[in-house]
Amino acid sequence: MTIAEWLDIGWVDQIPVRGSRTVQVAGGDDIAVFRTAEGKVFALLDRCPHKHGRLSQGIVHGGAVACPLHNWRISLSTGEALGDDKGCTPTVPVKIDGGRVLICRASTLKAAA
Amino acid sequence: MEYRPLNPGPDTREHLVVIGNGMAGCRAVEELLARDADRYRVTIFGAEPRVNYNRIMLSPVLAGEKSFDDIVINDADWYAANGIALVAGDPVMAIDRAAKTVTTRGGTTESYDRLLIATGSDPFIIPVPGKDLPGVIAFRDMDDVDTMLAAADAGGDAVVIGGGLLGLEAAHGLSLRGMKVTVIHLMPTLMERQLDEAAGWLLKNALEARGQTILTGADTAEIVGDAKVEGVKLKDGTLIPASLVVMAVGIRPSVALARNAGLAVGRGIQVDDHMVTSDPAVLAVGECVEHDGQVYGLVAPLWDMCRSLADGLVEQPTGYRGSVTSTKLKVSGIDVFSAGDFSGGDGCEDIVLRDASRGIYKRVIVKDDRIVGAVLYGDTADGSWYFDLLKKQEDVSDLRDLLIFGQAFASGGGAADPKAAVAALSADAEICGCNGVTKGQVVSCIAKGAHSLDAVRGTCKASASCGSCTGLVEMLLALTLGDEVQAGPKTMCKCTSFGHDDVRREIVAQGMRSIPEAMQQMHWTTPDGCSSCRPALNYYLLCALPGEYVDDQQSRFVNERLHANIQKDGTYSVVPRMWGGLTNPTELRAIADVVEKYDAPMVKVTGGQRLDIFGIKKEDLPAVWADLNAAGMVSGHAYGKALRTVKTCVGSEWCRFGTQDSTGLGVKIERMSWGSWMPHKFKIAVSGCPRNCAEATIKDFGIVCVDSGYELHVGGNGGIHVRVTDLLCKVATEQEAMDYCAAFIQLYREEARYLERTAPWIERVGVEQIKARIVDDTAGREALRARFLYAQSFSQDDPWAQRAGGAEAEHHAPMARFIPQEALV
CATH class of the missing domain: 3.30.413.10 (Sulfite Reductase Hemoprotein, domain 1)
Structure with a gap:
């Protein structure tokens, strides 16, 4: 049996604009799925590289999210900390197909492990 | 055009059959004729019973600015003069690639040597009840325009579903024709694929000022009516009466014919750089194709594709490399332009200029010293210049500081150094458009002792209103004073040159009503602010407009969004209100029950004489609140600026x-x-x-x-x-x-x-x-x-009661759960 490469996690409009939803991964950390003001969707491990804050709960602005714990700004496209902070959160490739959000299965497993 | 007689006798040339008499199909033929007029015998099949016309000009026809004859590209004479056989009004229904034939609905079968598929795209009809009622149409061809014109003659209400380019043009036309138009748009801002939030807000305001009703964030539930359409019902229960419903929610590449013929089809018909499909004898071009993973719904890429296609057909292949697109909204009096990628991201820098008094918003996105995108509202004169710089990938580092002021300004001084360009401006050059202050006035005011931005604003008023010329005034300060410039007041954040007090005063004085409005009126330099200014603006508006302002949840810190305190492990703590620090057995029992039921690892008496329940999971919060509510307790706001x-x-x-x-x-x-x-x-x-x-x-x-x-x-x-x-x-x-x-x-x-x-x-x-x-x-x-x-x-x-009752439930539940097969083994 072949395993699908992409996980269908739901409709784009289930994610609030300038907001985030999470995907629970059994046996691992959550994946945070973000939607920017301009409608782009990104997925990252839901964990700040600093003190492991839940990025899904941060304020989304431009192409970044501010971690709710200590206001580190994390790039949604690369997972890198912006500004003077150093650190990186694993990212998960996303594609949109007919309004559905698909995230890369292998990267999800790797990130959440 | 040169007249050539039709070939006498049997035509032994290769036969090129074109499916699609639209803009792509005919343009491809034109390009081919320009290269080698005699090489192919050409037959074009069109579904519409018409000659080739300019589909993108249907909007001006609807608006009454043009007639159908004005938008015809190639009339009947053109087909005759070029020896092209046109079969209009009889669409091709099947392709037989083995026999190399096509068959029409009317039963005509034609054989081909090379086949070109240019079927374009189909309007997407959202699958809601009532979608097939008479009076529900798309906006795709001349028949749709005729239906709209007939409906407009009868007057009444029209609903346009879809606030994108096409929908807004339809709404504009119907509005000009005298109908009362409501636009329903699923997304929070109009034209979100082409415009950012700020420009979308300006556009919405402008359209509302013209009498249209614009409902954003509105989801269509069904189209109601018995024998014909009578209205549109939204998911929130709102009913909007309508005698005409135009669906303009998007287009899909028209691929059914190609798919049934067994050609490789993804989102569109897959083609290589020479527009050849998976069958070497079959080509495809236009909106129906997918090239390098991209499908296009605009006209400019089509021209590029047709050139590469024709080059390939005459065996001088060049190859199509994809297109960068730009958009202009064809609504007279409203200037909107967008090009490239404006979604920002790493290494991208936004240069924003806002001029509230003239209703202008300009945003240029620069990455690695090259323009990657632009959004212009109100003044689109420099759109083509930015687009040109973008397409040519020109290094703009020398223009950087003056880029946003446009071509005339950036190239005006003729100097590479922006400071030199400002220095080269004449004394009567206007610096501050709002207050009509010239360079000479600013310099003399600096010379008289205004040694800071604030002092300049206070004396000659330059940059004191909208702030869009702040950069220029700062350059004049630096030019005049060298290192003696005094630091200005502390700004609210990097998104604005104003401090908190200025922002607040202007919000009240100008009666601003939303975050995008405040950002526009005060010339924010970022498109949607940051995690510092958004919560502040949200608070200032909330305070200024009690009972009227709609709180922006996405501009609130997580604790105020989830009404609990986030802890370092991602769980939450919950503090019910105990009035004056008093409690009773019912409340204490309810708290004890919650602690046990939800496995809270710790309860603590706080410094403010309340009980704090720790370790509650985000998804359990609504149930915890419901239990506490049941015992008469409400939120203690231990999480808020409150x-x-x-x-x-x-x-x-x-x-x-x-x-x-x-x-x-x-x-x-x-x-x-x-x-x-x-x-x-x-x-x-x-x-x-x-x-x-x-x-x-x-x-x-x-x-x-x-x-x-x-x-x-x-x-x-x-x-x-x-x-x-x-x-x-x-x-x-x-x-x-x-x-x-x-x-x-x-x-x-x-x-x-x-x-x-x-x-x-x-x-x-x-x-x-x-x-x-x-x-x-x-x-x-x-x-x-x-x-x-x-x-x-x-x-x-x-x-708590609102959320326990289901409001904003999506903040709590995960979107999906994934159990990897590895975990099951």
């Missing part, structure tokens, strides 16, 4: 030293002030005697009861910098104590800066100023109190 707690001692009811009923007064004050949003957290305490067991003199507002009445203290803080309160005054009655408290809170709400506690606020403005406003000015105090109570009439609505 009233936290009123701490009390037991007072005269029990204590042998007590002078007044401090617990009773504490409960009354907490009932009056709970639920109000403030610049920062706010703590109150009431002590029953000067022994001050409730520690009232390190609170934001503290009451110390004495025999003769109540001492009121303000501006205390027990945090990093311990600050003892200042004595505000002494009053005789409980009611006065409460009235002064309400007035003080409102003064703090209206005048302190966001995230400024009362202690630093009072140190900044001076306690004498506070006394003058609260104690000396009776009418002012009364007015403050009245405004506070008015605002409270909207804010004392338990956020």
